[in-house]
Amino acid sequence: MPEVTLVEAVRMALSRAMEDDERVVILGEDVGIDGGVFRATDGLIQRFGSSRVLDTPLSEAVIAGVAVGAATQDLRPVAEIQFMGFVYPAIDQIVNHAGRLRTRTRGRLTCPMVLRAPYGGGIHAPEHHSESVEAMLTHVPGIRVVIPSTPAKAYGLLLAAIRNPDPVVFLEPKRLYRTGKEQVEDNGEALPLDKAFIAREGSDLTLIAWGAMMKETLEAAAQLAEEGVDAEVLDLATLKPLDQAAILASVEKTGRAVIVHEAALTGGYGGEIAARIAEHGLLSLIAPVRRVTGYDTVIPLPKLEHHYLPSVDRVLTAAREVMTYA
Amino acid sequence: MPEVTLVEAVRMALSRAMEDDERVVILGEDVGIDGGVFRATDGLIQRFGSSRVLDTPLSEAVIAGVAVGAATQDLRPVAEIQFMGFVYPAIDQIVNHAGRLRTRTRGRLTCPMVLRAPYGGGIHAPEHHSESVEAMLTHVPGIRVVIPSTPAKAYGLLLAAIRNPDPVVFLEPKRLYRTGKEQVEDNGEALPLDKAFIAREGSDLTLIAWGAMMKETLEAAAQLAEEGVDAEVLDLATLKPLDQAAILASVEKTGRAVIVHEAALTGGYGGEIAARIAEHGLLSLIAPVRRVTGYDTVIPLPKLEHHYLPSVDRVLTAAREVMTYA
Amino acid sequence: MKKTAFTAEISFHRYLDADGDASSGLPAFATKAEALIPLYEAMVLTRIVDERAVAMQRTGRLGTYASSLGQEAVGVGVASAMTEDDVLVPGFRDQSAQLWRGVSIVEHLAYWGGSERGSNFAGPRHDLPVSIPVGTNFPHAAGVALAFKRREEKRVAVVMAGDGATSKGDFYEAMNIAGVWKLPVVFVINNNQWAISVARAEQTAAETLAQKAIAAGIPGEQLDGNDVIAVWDRVTTALDRARNGEGPTLIEAITYRLSDHTTADDASRYREDDQVRGHWKEEPVARLRTYLAAQKVWDKQKEEALLSDCRDKVDAAMEEYEAMLPEPLEAIFDSTYAEMPADVAAQRATALTAAGD
Amino acid sequence: MKKTAFTAEISFHRYLDADGDASSGLPAFATKAEALIPLYEAMVLTRIVDERAVAMQRTGRLGTYASSLGQEAVGVGVASAMTEDDVLVPGFRDQSAQLWRGVSIVEHLAYWGGSERGSNFAGPRHDLPVSIPVGTNFPHAAGVALAFKRREEKRVAVVMAGDGATSKGDFYEAMNIAGVWKLPVVFVINNNQWAISVARAEQTAAETLAQKAIAAGIPGEQLDGNDVIAVWDRVTTALDRARNGEGPTLIEAITYRLSDHTTADDASRYREDDQVRGHWKEEPVARLRTYLAAQKVWDKQKEEALLSDCRDKVDAAMEEYEAMLPEPLEAIFDSTYAEMPADVAAQRATALTAAGD
Ligand SMILES: Cc1ncc(C[n+]2csc(CCOP(=O)(O)OP(=O)(O)O)c2C)c(N)n1
Numbered sequence A, B: 001m002p003e004v005t006l007v008e009a010v011r012m013a014l015s016r017a018m019e020d021d022e023r024v025v026i027l028g029e030d031v032g033i034d035g036g037v038f039r040a041t042d043g044l045i046q047r048f049g050s051s052r053v054l055d056t057p058l059s060e061a062v063i064a065g066v067a068v069g070a071a072t073q074d075l076r077p078v079a080e081i082q083f084m085g086f087v088y089p090a091i092d093q094i095v096n097h098a099g100r101l102r103t104r105t106r107g108r109l110t111c112p113m114v115l116r117a118p119y120g121g122g123i124h125a126p127e128h129h130s131e132s133v134e135a136m137l138t139h140v141p142g143i144r145v146v147i148p149s150t151p152a153k154a155y156g157l158l159l160a161a162i163r164n165p166d167p168v169v170f171l172e173p174k175r176l177y178r179t180g181k182e183q184v185e186d187n188g189e190a191l192p193l194d195k196a197f198i199a200r201e202g203s204d205l206t207l208i209a210w211g212a213m214m215k216e217t218l219e220a221a222a223q224l225a226e227e228g229v230d231a232e233v234l235d236l237a238t239l240k241p242l243d244q245a246a247i248l249a250s251v252e253k254t255g256r257a258v259i260v261h262e263a264a265l266t267g268g269y270g271g272e273i274a275a276r277i278a279e280h281g282l283l284s285l286i287a288p289v290r291r292v293t294g295y296d297t298v299i300p301l302p303k304l305e306h307h308y309l310p311s312v313d314r315v316l317t318a319a320r321e322v323m324t325y326a
Numbered sequence C, D: 001m002k003k004t005a006f007t008a009e010i011s012f013h014r015y016l017d018a019d020g021d022a023s024s025g026l027p028a029f030a031t032k033a034e035a036l037i038p039l040y041e042a043m044v045l046t047r048i049v050d051e052r053a054v055a056m057q058r059t060g061r062l063g064t065y066a067s068s069l070g071q072e073a074v075g076v077g078v079a080s081a082m083t084e085d086d087v088l089v090p091g092f093r094d095q096s097a098q099l100w101r102g103v104s105i106v107e108h109l110a111y112w113g114g115s116e117r118g119s120n121f122a123g124p125r126h127d128l129p130v131s132i133p134v135g136t137n138f139p140h141a142a143g144v145a146l147a148f149k150r151r152e153e154k155r156v157a158v159v160m161a162g163d164g165a166t167s168k169g170d171f172y173e174a175m176n177i178a179g180v181w182k183l184p185v186v187f188v189i190n191n192n193q194w195a196i197s198v199a200r201a202e203q204t205a206a207e208t209l210a211q212k213a214i215a216a217g218i219p220g221e222q223l224d225g226n227d228v229i230a231v232w233d234r235v236t237t238a239l240d241r242a243r244n245g246e247g248p249t250l251i252e253a254i255t256y257r258l259s260d261h262t263t264a265d266d267a268s269r270y271r272e273d274d275q276v277r278g279h280w281k282e283e284p285v286a287r288l289r290t291y292l293a294a295q296k297v298w299d300k301q302k303e304e305a306l307l308s309d310c311r312d313k314v315d316a317a318m319e320e321y322e323a324m325l326p327e328p329l330e331a332i333f334d335s336t337y338a339e340m341p342a343d344v345a346a347q348r349a350t351a352l353t354a355a356g357d
């Protein structure tokens, strides 16, 4: 079993999907000979040819729109947006077409496409290269929003996304692209697209996170264990549809929840999760639901970025605080 | 004092702002001789000339981008997007530029612009003409998101928006454009852009809504009064920045909250509000926080639309249910 | 040093002039006048559908409606040049093309009457439905064409939109990618001179819309969109090019929007009746009728038979439309996803309860 | 009937060829060779700034950096043709223009070093900062120009971007609105043949980028972007047109990206060294130096003095940059809004606590 990084796992899933299904095509800026600016598509054009791995002109709106059109005619396009900060021109197609095609034609046409984009901060990138606006997309009916946090999840979830008959936005935590390796078997097995994963079992409080923030969250949990606090950690993985049952089951057990995301607080997806708990899990709550998030400011350029991204310490502060309720 | 409809109040505010400040210009599709498809700008081109009221080509991205550019050079553009369903191509400029200019230049350049758009369903409109995706915008740092629910609020809030030194997205409940009249004095007085309004005082539960949904919400409150339940109704008006203090004060008093919005549930702004309550008002909560919202589906075409939009009955059901907790 | 780096020319095509005169010559397919009769009939049918639909809207039986009055030749010319296997990617005023291709009048009314079922049409199942967000359908056509190219199928995507739509970035981006990838697409612009209240001259400083093709390095041309023969002929040429792997073409069909923008519009606010009256002299139906009559393949009797046949068809469709049972509210939920997520299922249950089921 | 509806021609301009030969004639401003010296000096300064910046990035003292190696003539030609009152709307590789206009080297380094303070520059306070999202700055230029037009100021907005940027809808939409509103804008495209790994020919089927102007009905032209005289001259003409109310112009300056896309890129993955070597023969600095030397206004001594002066400037700037105190973390919050909302204030307090203040 090969030891791979997250970005290698993405590539492995792409290869496998292309191998398995002739209808899968990849399109985006620099996905061809360059192999993608993060090398997620490295080697694919050599292997599958330029009729299946397509360098596009620099136009995000048309990348998404071409994927929609192609998906209606039995291709399985996997479109790449180079950085999430450039996804906005693609949103029109995602909301107004990709997410609606099935229901507006009552199933006559469908839109089995994947829109991949690396997201998030912490890599000392230039302006507009550190955004995480997953929450904007979770509000869009008819689509799925998926964010892996480990190589194995990247592989299994991306395979599932490509095979899914509906549009999936697949956001990759670029900060974790190469930070760790994991054994991932290229066995073609997909993971479910509606389940959260329990990354750590525990009984005292529930930490909920996804993507890159899993790192800080798990570190916080380890630290808490040393302090005698047994945290359960949920990796949401699929944000939409939300695995409400998993969240409620955990909070029922622990009575306390802290949600961690790097996007801005207001209108962030943490709100949705806290709301589900406040609606359906209120009676099991011992403590207020805390969110540890980015601030309601633009994510700063590298010199100040570390103050913005939720740190292990900030997660710990929130966790310790909710532990004061009993 | 003239009795005016909501759309007339919008026009009154636009006229007043243009009268008061030479820098105010209006741009958008059909805002000129046609006076806007809802007549919000009727008569303005005749009064202020075509150098201040500009019909644009059919291009939402450039409408927003031109407004950004003009705002950096001391104009006060008020840009209209004809329907909220067509706002998506403008989002790039709102997120990547309008909301960031001040902070990314550390105050050197600013972006005092308003982006107006009619939003919401219930007018038996064609496809893509009934969206309310305010939540997507509330997540954007650096901007304000404002939604009036009455003629007087439309007048005062729009004046405030135009005078505000930062970008404001101003969403108008088109279902209420002509449904009621109210005396509004054209006195140039703006309303605050960070305050929720108590539309009805009460002590038993808090109903929170904005825009068009204020109608059903207030009707529900009236009905509840007949049932002996004294509901307080908050009109959020300014969604971003959120008047958290007003929400918490009310919930502290009532111990119960029901949030009403017509946008889809998941990722809707109701999540943010419920989260604030779950975080800062948990101890005063007697009952779960309920959300009465549109569903996580595309808003249906007119034949089924009434099943989608929250009805007075659905608000009542939720309100009665939270009243069972004591 | 100054030298010429590039030159371009845009041509304009017409066979049948406003007086129904075709003396400047005809393409082969049109030399037998009978061949034009189906096109004529389809144009008349569309006109009657539009007329009735507008009337239905006025009496509350239909939603906002966009008539294609005066522009029937564009869609009929385009659709009749296509094969069934080709894919139509229509805008919202292309009922003449959709009806030709097999969308039924009932389905058309259902859509504009406010039911998604209208987009689940029996016509070519692979055609895209009406696209309301202006310009967003151009990229779809490129995507559809990519699928054809990938599978080496000799099929073409044909996308239709208005003059206003040419101002959208989507239009340009789609032409550009289709150009560089040599995709089998035909871009058809119905330049009816108006985008709601915005006149063609306020939409762009470009002298023609066809020249916008030059930006993408693809061929563009202009034709008289009131001449169904020119539309058929030039679209056929463009389809052939596309089918032969020679890439996309942009076609600007010049027409005039004789009606209001939609039933929600009042065009008298922004344009002179005189202008409209002038354009009535150029409309496509009368000129073709004049020609057919001159060719002795059409007469008053045939005209009356056609009108009554069209009216019957539309009457029958209206009846069928009005007799349609409402969809159950479950329809809101049932095709949102292939596999219904738990949240949607729960909300479906809520909705059923709220509706008292 | 077929007739010609429209014709267009795109011209190409050059004064100084790759060998430094200007024998085909020079515009008036350049006839005195001394006048070119400031342009030469600015180009050399930019080159040295870039060289040092790349080195700083390699040693972790700067973030990802986009060198303008080989394209210095474009920005210098553009900026030197502008007045201070005009507004520059730069892309992310237009440091040569920004430095000319007054952005300091320290500010430039601060920005690419990861501090927003770099965009709060002392250079023209009305200039826009670097724009990273490709194409999004085109509409800004139209907006800036709208402000000038509204106030009847004789000022011009000049926007710069790359060949890749011409594929964005924003480019087209902005040219189109500028055309129809006759806005005082000059659109300058630095066609350096590459958009990261995507070669010019894969970006569009258009033979020239200048011809994209035709889609907006505005003038477009191509020039040798390695010839600072051609850049200065043609931009000056376009600025004059704009100032005289004649509307926008598109200028395509042909150059070559001699460096990697940025320090994060490895161009050897997608292009042959041979191609790059070939283009070194056409680069703008050497050809101007050759010309100035031939005109006897430049020599080895001057060159050495210039180089050492530039290095001193850059050294001093680097020192100043490295000595900059970090901004307090409050800066994240303090200019998000003119008036700080309660939420932001609360979060500011949280952040201060988290940082242990
Ligand atoms: C993106 C978008 N913006 C605005 C609208 C509202 N709208 C509907 S039709 C129309 C004008 C379209 O003009 P044109 O493209 O010329 O088509 P026509 O109506 O003349 O057929 C506008 C502005 C829309 N549907 N989509």
Ligand SMILES: Cc1ncc(C[n+]2csc(CCOP(=O)(O)OP(=O)(O)O)c2C)c(N)n1
Binding pocket: A029, A058, A060, A082, A086, D093, D132, D133, D134, D135, D161, D162, D163, D164, D165, D166, D192, D194, D195, D196, D257, D261
């Ligand atoms: C909208 C957008 N998409 C993608 C990127 C990532 N990106 C940065 S530069 C670049 C290529 C730009 O090419 P070009 O416009 O030719 O400018 P050059 O880099 O050659 O100066 C890309 C794709 C971006 N910055 N913005």
Ligand SMILES: [Mg+2]
Binding pocket: C162, C163, C164, C190, C191, C192, C193, C194, C195, C196, C257
């Ligand atoms: Mg039109």
Ligand SMILES: [Mg+2]
Binding pocket: D162, D163, D164, D190, D191, D192, D193, D194, D195, D196, D257
């Ligand atoms: Mg380039």
